[in-house]
Amino acid sequence: MKRVLALLFTIVFSVLLVACDSVTYEIAMITDTGDIDDGSFNQGTWEGIKRYAEEKGKSYQYYKPAGESDEQYLAAIDLAVSGGAKIVITPGFYFERPVYEAQIKYPDVKFVLIDGEPRNADGDSDIKSNTLAVYFQEEQAAFIAAYATYRDGKKNLGYMGGIAVPAVQRFGIGWVAGAYYAAKEAGDTSYKFNPTYYTYLGTFGPSDTYKTQAGAWYDAGVEAIHAAAGGAGLSVMAAAGDRQNKYVIGVDSDQRDASSTVLTSAVEGVGEAAYEALDAFFNDKFEGGKSITLGVKENAAGIPALERGRFASFTKALHDALVAKIKTDEIVVPATADDLVEFIAELGFTLTEQEVNALKTAIAGGGQ
Numbered sequence: 001m002k003r004v005l006a007l008l009f010t011i012v013f014s015v016l017l018v019a020c021d022s023v024t025y026e027i028a029m030i031t032d033t034g035d036i037d038d039g040s041f042n043q044g045t046w047e048g049i050k051r052y053a054e055e056k057g058k059s060y061q062y063y064k065p066a067g068e069s070d071e072q073y074l075a076a077i078d079l080a081v082s083g084g085a086k087i088v089i090t091p092g093f094y095f096e097r098p099v100y101e102a103q104i105k106y107p108d109v110k111f112v113l114i115d116g117e118p119r120n121a122d123g124d125s126d127i128k129s130n131t132l133a134v135y136f137q138e139e140q141a142a143f144i145a146a147y148a149t150y151r152d153g154k155k156n157l158g159y160m161g162g163i164a165v166p167a168v169q170r171f172g173i174g175w176v177a178g179a180y181y182a183a184k185e186a187g188d189t190s191y192k193f194n195p196t197y198y199t200y201l202g203t204f205g206p207s208d209t210y211k212t213q214a215g216a217w218y219d220a221g222v223e224a225i226h227a228a229a230g231g232a233g234l235s236v237m238a239a240a241g242d243r244q245n246k247y248v249i250g251v252d253s254d255q256r257d258a259s260s261t262v263l264t265s266a267v268e269g270v271g272e273a274a275y276e277a278l279d280a281f282f283n284d285k286f287e288g289g290k291s292i293t294l295g296v297k298e299n300a301a302g303i304p305a306l307e308r309g310r311f312a313s314f315t316k317a318l319h320d321a322l323v324a325k326i327k328t329d330e331i332v333v334p335a336t337a338d339d340l341v342e343f344i345a346e347l348g349f350t351l352t353e354q355e356v357n358a359l360k361t362a363i364a365g366g367g368q
Helices: 002-021 041-056 070-082 093-105 138-151 166-185 208-219 230-241 270-282 316-327 337-346 353-364
Strands: 027-030 060-063 087-091 110-114 131-136 157-161 198-200 224-228 247-252 262-268 290-294
Touching: 027 041, 027 070, 041 060, 041 087, 041 270, 060 070, 070 087, 070 093, 087 093, 087 270, 093 110, 110 270, 131 270, 138 157, 138 166, 138 224, 138 247, 138 262, 138 316, 157 166, 157 208, 157 230, 166 198, 166 224, 166 262, 166 337, 166 353, 198 353, 208 224, 208 230, 224 230, 224 262, 230 247, 337 353
Parallel strands: 027 060, 027 087, 087 110, 110 131, 131 290, 157 198, 157 224, 224 247, 247 262
Antiparallel strands: none
16 A cells, blocks of 8 residues: 555656646746846836736746856846747846847747847847847936926935946936936026036945945935935935935836835836837737837836825926926937036036036046
C-alpha cells in the first residue's frame, strides 16, 4: 500500500511540475534600476500593464534583471521570451542597447521601449518593425508643476535629477522655465532661479547622502525641490519630512502617497502608454518601426488632479488656463538649454553672461 501511495505521489508531483513549467506569460515587463513599487517610472508602467491585463484577461509577469549591465538586461528579456512573452515592455533609456539586440534576436516578439529607442554600440538608432519607441515631453509636466508651485507661494526652488540624460534634463529645463513664467505672471520681475540648487545625483537609488544634501538646501532657504530621480526622490522626501514647510515635487507618476511632503508630481503617462500599446497589439494594430512623442496635447504630461495635491492656494482655473495655452502653442515650453535661455529673455528677464553660463553648466551636468 505504501508503495502504491508513493508511486501515486510521484505521478501527481510530476504532473504539477509539468503544469508549472507550462505556465506562460504573454505580456512581460523588464524593470530597470528600480522595482515595480518604486513609486515612479517602473511602478507607473507596471500599473498600466496590470490594468490592461486584468481587464482583458491576459497573462502578465515582470522580470527584474540581476544587475544593470546590457548583458543582464538582455538576459532578463531572454527569460521573458522563453516564458512565453509575445510583447515585452521596457521602461527607461537603459534598455536602448539591449532592445536593439533583442528586436533582431526575436523578430516575432513585439517590444515597447519607453523613454528611449533602440541604439547600437555606436549610439546609432535603428527601430525595427517589431519595436515601438515612446517618448514624453517631460519639460511640459515639469513646467506645469513649477508654475503651480510658484503660484502656491513657494518661490525658492531647487532641482535634483537622477542622471543627466536627456529626459531628466528636460524635466529640469521645464522646471526652471515654469518658475520664470509664473514669476512673470505674478509681476516678480526680479526673480532668478539659482543654479546652485540644480544638480544631478548620479543615480536613481536612495541614499543618506542625498538626504543630507537636500536637507542642506532646505536649511539654506529652498522651499520645494523637484526630485526627478526615481527612488532617490525618497531621500529628498525624508529630508523634507524632518523640517517644517518644506516640499517635494514628485516625478513620473503621482507620488502623493509616498510622503506627506509631496506637493504635487510632474507626471508622464507611462501607464497609459503601456496600456495603449498593449491594446493596439492585441487588436492587431501595433505600429512598430517608429517613435512617438506624447505630451500635454495627448493628456500624457502634467500634474495629477488638484485634489491629489497639497496646494494652499493654487486653483483649478489657473491650472486649466495654463494647460490650454500649452495645448494651443501659445506657450511653447523649452526643451533645450539654449531654448530656455531664449524663453527667459522673451519673458523680459535679464541674465548676465555669467548667469547664463552657470545655468547651462548646471543643466549639462557640470556640477554633478
